[in-house]
Amino acid sequence: MGTPLSPLSPQADATRTLIVVTVALASVIGLLVTGLVAYAVIRYRDRGTGAEPLQTGGNRKVEISYTLIPLAIQFGLFILTVLAMRRAEPAVADRPPDLVIVAHQWWWELHYPGANVVTANEIHLPAGKAMLAELQSADVIHEVWVPQLGPKMDTVPGKPNHLIMEADRPGEYLGNCAEYCGAGHAWMRLRVIVQSPQDFEAWERQQALPPEPATGSAQRGRAVFQARTCVQCHAIQGLALTGNIGPDLTHFASRATLGAGVADNTPAELARWLNDPQSLKPGCYMPRMRLTPDELTDLMAYLEGLR
Ligand code: CUA
Numbered sequence: 001m002g003t004p005l006s007p008l009s010p011q012a013d014a015t016r017t018l019i020v021v022t023v024a025l026a027s028v029i030g031l032l033v034t035g036l037v038a039y040a041v042i043r044y045r046d047r048g049t050g051a052e053p054l055q056t057g058g059n060r061k062v063e064i065s066y067t068l069i070p071l072a073i074q075f076g077l078f079i080l081t082v083l084a085m086r087r088a089e090p091a092v093a094d095r096p097p098d099l100v101i102v103a104h105q106w107w108w109e110l111h112y113p114g115a116n117v118v119t120a121n122e123i124h125l126p127a128g129k130a131m132l133a134e135l136q137s138a139d140v141i142h143e144v145w146v147p148q149l150g151p152k153m154d155t156v157p158g159k160p161n162h163l164i165m166e167a168d169r170p171g172e173y174l175g176n177c178a179e180y181c182g183a184g185h186a187w188m189r190l191r192v193i194v195q196s197p198q199d200f201e202a203w204e205r206q207q208a209l210p211p212e213p214a215t216g217s218a219q220r221g222r223a224v225f226q227a228r229t230c231v232q233c234h235a236i237q238g239l240a241l242t243g244n245i246g247p248d249l250t251h252f253a254s255r256a257t258l259g260a261g262v263a264d265n266t267p268a269e270l271a272r273w274l275n276d277p278q279s280l281k282p283g284c285y286m287p288r289m290r291l292t293p294d295e296l297t298d299l300m301a302y303l304e305g306l307r
Helices: 010-043 060-088 197-208 216-227 267-275 293-304
Strands: 099-104 107-112 117-120 122-126 131-137 142-145 153-155 161-165 171-177 189-195
Touching (some): 099 153, 122 197
Parallel strands (some): 099 131
Antiparallel strands (some): 142 171
């Protein structure tokens, strides 16, 4: 995972600059103070003569300087911090969000309101565009953090927060929930896929479409999906029910991972996940459905066809 010291957005760059300046300044002061103490300890040590050291009391010049200099340093850091905050968290005003992130125990629900897209756990962004994300929570407090892209921000139930999500260049950047939220906290991964604006638009268009019609084994899998109650928790465009306890699976097969990043989205891992979710992600709310081998085969054919 990248760190805040390798920033890839103006917001993250503001944070990095503040970290570097603060640590550099603190290091210089720390070395200076430690050096002076070491010097005094050695230079004025008891040399066994038994003589009293020179006694002094009060020195106005020294007292004023050791009050004013730290005050000036603090004030400088205050100004730098305010400037960094303004760069990292610009004012939102009444602008509608480009992206809505709803945190759940333990996955991320993602909406692109302008494009009518609902997905999960993998945020797609166009490179170089400052996307305004509205952050919500469906249950407890979580926290969005993609270290290379900028500040952390809590998702608070009942109180939407805002965060600018932006990346200078295409690539994949990893994040994670950064506020302890229960058993699945460590496996609440967030994958940010930054694309060229054209690729992003193509992705948005594709995600807005309903899935291809299921045939054969996949069609039987679609019936399994509904009969074995998967549909109570997961939405798929075109099915009558729209559950929202787990991720929307309309384009499940187009995602790189499953279980919010707990495993790669491969047939072997998907079979493991459907057979026993708890073995992959302990504590998660997906129940063990005890599918027969035929049901599993058909369900997998259906899910893997959801491109
Ligand atoms: Cu969600 Cu920690």
